[in-house]
Amino acid sequence: MNTAFFDFFDRLAANMNREWFNAHKDIYRQNVYEPFYELTSRCLQLARAEIDPAIPADPRQAMFRIYRDTRFSADKSPYKLWMGAVVSRGGRKNSRWPELYFQFGHERNFIAGGLYRPDKEILARIRTAIATDPARIDRINNNGRLRRFFPGGLLGERNKRLPSKEWMQIARHQPFILNKQFYTYKEILRSEILQIDDLARWIVDHFHAMQPWNDFLTELI
DSSP: OOHHHHHHHHHHHHOOSHHHHHHTHHHHIIIIIHHHHHHHHHHHHHHHHHTOTTSOOOGGGTBOOSBOOOTTOSOOOSBOSEEEEEESTTGGGOSSSOEEEEEEESSOOEEEEEESSOOHHHHHHHHHHHHHOHHHHHHHHTOHHHHHHOTTOSBOOBOSOOSOHHHHHHHTTOGGGGBSOEEEEEEOOHHHHHHOSOHHHHHHHHHHHTHHHHHHHHHHO
16 A cells, blocks of 8 residues: 555545546556555455455455445445455455454545444344343453454444343443444554555454454354
């Protein structure tokens, strides 16, 4: 990852139209798509070797397109101002397996992991497991390595109420049972990214830090 990657997105932000993008498509391929493809490929290789061999090896299953789907959006901008990819068994369409997501571009640069959009079945299993052992999620959340890599710990939007009275009673002392998302998140400055010698290694090290939470989720699945 170098300055040319970010420079393209800065210029795209000032020229958000198809004519400009098409005229600079070769630069996009050379400075953005190909470097990000190589980064994603190495992340997948490391994660498959060190964490989960069932993770797909093809970067195209992990990377999100730069083209925006504007059909149901008030924002009709044709392009995203970032590149993003998911490392997980389910690839970019994942809603079931623990995942790591990284996004780099014009403004927000961040790395996140866990389950951002668990389906109803998995969400029910997570809440049942929390009800069975409420202290376990605290042990996971307070894990030293997790907190070193993700100082904010486990995050996620919460419901105000749950359908089970038992779960609502548990929520009084274990509010994580109210979560409908379970993820970690950390922003990183562009200047910091440019100083990392091995960005793929840095990304996968964050995946390792999430292992207690990932193990918990994988057990349920």
